[in-house]
Amino acid sequence: MEQKKVLLVDGMALLFRGYFATAVHGNYMYNKEGIPTNGVHGFTKHMLKAVESFTPTHVVCCWDLGSRTFRTELYPAYKGNRSAPEEQMVPQFAMAREITDGFGIPSIDAVNYEADDCLGTLACAYAEEAEVYILTGDQDMLQLANQKIQIAIMKKGQGNYQLYNEDTVKELKGCHPDQLIDIKALMGDTSDNYPGVKGIGEKTALKLIQEYQTIEGVLDNLAHLPAGQRRKIEAELEMLHLSRTLAAIRCDAPVSLPLEQAAWQADEKTAGDTLTRLGLNISIEQLMMGSR
Structure with a gap:
């Protein structure tokens, strides 16, 4: 029987990384409707590169719903030092979800919780029957690392990751993950x-x-x-x-998804049609080449 391997994607981490990689140079890559696509362009490439690198049998993407969560209720200043997204970024949030839909990747979120909590909850649930990889740029996720859950921290460049499990965290951070x-x-x-x-x-x-x-x-x-x-x-x-x-990342957020509903089986035509409709100049054949 094939070993189940789940890739949990921190959607916001990929989207913001894709956006700022080009926005810092003033390159927003507009489509024919005049909507910026630089963030979702990078998001798509990062996501598919990770699928190629980790060869998951299942993929899920988790998202933040907004800045208000149980943490801001407890401490209103939580993340209060962060500026609002740039206007060029705003329309790309919905576009990124359309892209995951086009690739058949379920999107998961929860009112009053962060994407981190959704990732933690699903990781702990799926670890009972599968290897789990969490793709993110957030070092806070390292607290979830163990022998069944590995954290893939994105580094500079696509396909470049630092992998952490329980032993790696102990070695590099000097303490147990929790x-x-x-x-x-x-x-x-x-x-x-x-x-x-x-x-x-x-x-x-x-x-x-x-x-x-x-x-x-x-x-x-x-x-x-x-x-x-x-x-x-x-x-x-x-x-x-x-x-x-x-x-503390919560592992009891009100989210669930049967693993079979996250099976990675992207349809090239559906994915390609989605990218074309959104005006992304990306070759679906090239993207999908190593991602099956």
């Missing part, structure tokens, strides 16, 4: 705009978790910490616990 959550709780995350414990940086956070294993272990041993560290943590206990909640 300890990354507690490290983020201590140090915060400037990208997602939550502070953690003020004055505790990445090196100190890693050292504390390596020594005491968990946030609870750190708190149980406050008396053994240097006075400065102890005061900082005691002054920020509420934010420490909140930051851990914000950092």
Whole structure:
């Protein structure tokens, strides 16, 4: 029996990567309707290259629905430092979903949750019967890595990935994957705009978790910490616990999809017609050559 292999795609990560690869040079690649296509052009190439690289039997793409989630309800400043998408980007969100539809790839999202939570929920569910690869550019996803779930972090250029499983995270990050959550709780995350414990940086956070294993272990041993560290943590206990909640990818989001409905069996004509209708100048024959 063929080993099932699932590729879970972080749709927003691919779309934004495709967009900024050319937008930084002012190249938006308009179609005949005058709609920019640079983001979806890059998105499509990244997605198909990953299918070629990982040869999955099943593919699913997960998406954010907007900026409001349970995390912004808990902490309104969460990701509040991020600017709104550029106007050239806006119409490409819907186009990207049309492309996944054209390739027969299910799109998954959930109100009040991020794409990360959808990816985490599906990864944990599918890992019971298949190898799982999560394609993303987000290092936060490393907390999900284990022997059945590998995280493929996109690097510069198409088809260039850093693969992480449980052992790789331990080797390169110095901790178990799920300890990354507690490290983020201590140090915060400037990208997602939550502070953690003020004055505790990445090196100190890693050292504390390596020594005491968990946030609870750190708190149980406050008396053994240097006075400065102890005061900082005691002054920020509420934010420490909140930051851990914000950092943790949920694996219980209200999403599900029977694995058989995600089988990779793209039809070249349907996919090609979709790309043509959207005005993308991409050769479907070339894209599909190594992606069956």
